[in-house]
Amino acid sequence: MITEIPEKKFKLPASGSVRLEAFSDGVFAIAITLLVLEIKVPHHEELVKYGGLAKYLLHLWPEYISYFLSVIFIGIYWVNHHWLFSFVKKTNHVFNLMNVIFLMCISFLPFVTAILGDFVLDEAFMQPAITFYCIGFLLPVIPVTLIVLYATHRHRLVDPRLSAPFIKRQLTKLYTSLTCSTLSIIVSFYSPYIAFSIVLAMFILFLLPPETPVYGE
């Protein structure tokens, strides 16, 4: 059974940003779902050590919190990625590769989350666990900033009517995120609590809806 693919006009967008978005949605969906694999199902012997299943499940609370934070974190990136494509009008090879780098940082998050959930309550390992989480928090901001810079530079890949002040505001937000994340990494060596508070504060700011794209001068 040979299946004809219809006229080129319909085909081109499909192989343009539609596939890029579908591929990215796939990575987001999997990264969110894989997070739960990091919460370990106990063996019978472990349960005895913890004093029963109920106690074991309760003592997992830091893992539930880091699971929750990471799901919301990936969800926010999904919302913003989707928002980005409301004004990006073209894709090219460099943009595609940058997007792959960004997705790599997103799919690294289940590992970062597992480290945080497992060791944040452990006096000896809390500091490196939080430093690592701050690094994991910074990582996706770098390619996102590069992607927005690359796409908006001389309106390379965005709608030509997209307002310059709108672009500037987005870049300012991204530079602020980069600065705060870098700061949180440095601070984490001295005070993990303050570092984690910075991350949480950024987190809450990220929850705010992204600005609606502005067109025209």
Next chain:
Amino acid sequence: MITEIPEKKFKLPASGSVRLEAFSDGVFAIAITLLVLEIKVPHHEELVKYGGLAKYLLHLWPEYISYFLSVIFIGIYWVNHHWLFSFVKKTNHVFNLMNVIFLMCISFLPFVTAILGDFVLDEAFMQPAITFYCIGFLLPVIPVTLIVLYATHRHRLVDPRLSAPFIKRQLTKLYTSLTCSTLSIIVSFYSPYIAFSIVLAMFILFLLPPETPVYGE
């Protein structure tokens, strides 16, 4: 190779509910498929302990049942999510985030299922395993109720012609599910068998097809 994305008119829906649905479908598909990873492949030593591979595979029966129940459970949510989008006409930032919370509860199910499958036959751990399963059963109902409340409040995101009595009937069903799930958690501390029966009864009710949306007064 630069790929032009065509006229905005086609683009907008793609970045609207189409991506939300694609992303959600991805999470449903992965959650269903990950469930099988919780059924462990035995080591040679374990097989000797269980008296052979055939006996080992047969003794896994509670895992097969909890696998089956969880697949159907996620499948029902997929059907209902898909039905929800037959009358939701717009999405916004809050709706997107609520949907992420809902998907988080769905992707938590493989963990809940693994706990049930591993410990339901163990006298000592049966009660907490069933309580945990009842909690896992309740969890997605909460964001679903909030999503429907949010979307239908003053027809915020739904078709303006959607009938008010239809909306009311859906909310009544959701409140009933919330009440029964909460009840099953409480009951599970005293009688795990009755709690599990409540869950199974709700399960069978959930299998019924959702009501076709009614438009007009």
Next chain:
Amino acid sequence: MITEIPEKKFKLPASGSVRLEAFSDGVFAIAITLLVLEIKVPHHEELVKYGGLAKYLLHLWPEYISYFLSVIFIGIYWVNHHWLFSFVKKTNHVFNLMNVIFLMCISFLPFVTAILGDFVLDEAFMQPAITFYCIGFLLPVIPVTLIVLYATHRHRLVDPRLSAPFIKRQLTKLYTSLTCSTLSIIVSFYSPYIAFSIVLAMFILFLLPPETPVYGE
């Protein structure tokens, strides 16, 4: 940013078979990809036992073969699922649930494959490993047969012009598959080699392209 979803006419198909196909494609894609997780990365101590990494990787050959067979097997089902939707014109609640059951059988295959790959070379466990594989081979055929029966009964969900003899030929093929798979399970208790040969023969037949749908009397 509120995103309007356009006219209902475009919306309905999207929530019809398009989402069903997308969801199913997700499950197929994940099931194929999860198969590799069943091939274990060795610990250093194991390597010493096997006499080095090269020897370890070579001795994994039954796992590579069962990986290969299962990928092709899932791939064939994907091709046939896709072919099914070239003549299925509607979906309904029962059809959706049947499809979930079918996908459950598909996502069970990584477990079946792991059991075969791990134990087929082990004298003591070869017979149950092959019986289990034959069961895993039979499992998806059951819901597929029910799906085709349900969809084609009085042309319930298929194109009304679909030729009756074409439908009959498809059902005959499915009954033959059911019979052969059941036979292979029974035979596997007496002669695993003959059972595996039946499965391989069916496998090669499945590789043939499905019949192009015939319309009109």
Next chain:
Amino acid sequence: MITEIPEKKFKLPASGSVRLEAFSDGVFAIAITLLVLEIKVPHHEELVKYGGLAKYLLHLWPEYISYFLSVIFIGIYWVNHHWLFSFVKKTNHVFNLMNVIFLMCISFLPFVTAILGDFVLDEAFMQPAITFYCIGFLLPVIPVTLIVLYATHRHRLVDPRLSAPFIKRQLTKLYTSLTCSTLSIIVSFYSPYIAFSIVLAMFILFLLPPETPVYGE
């Protein structure tokens, strides 16, 4: 609720290359995301052995590099697969099966990556680990070459206006990749360093954008 699927004209492409691309995107997305599962979360005892969490996380550097290389590698294949479908106009049964074989090689990469990351620093196992990586690098090139040969032979599945010299250039590139990958495997037995350099060189060449399809004589 019965959902009608609209006119056949819209349906056919959806079951043509659109589903093939969606399915492939799913596999690419999952393969990229699964890679992180191969980076193991440590147990408390292991941390003591390594001298703390920070040291453990630092000593994982070869795993981070092999993670990075594999993500980019899969990303490049995704970009090229997407490019391939800008001139492939039809699909058929053989093409679908070849694509499944190709996806199998892609989803094998997380295993190859894990082996490289775990053993490349181990004197005793470095040579087989690199040989295995070279094999993993060669594997997807074989089905890609066959797919392009099959689709372009007498313009079987590609746009009939696709330029013959363009096709020839693509095949020459593929034959070169095949030769270099095979060479790297042979060389890896004598000098893993040179073999790895060949792979890295090919890698950098693969990063260049694929040629825009040329139409007309």
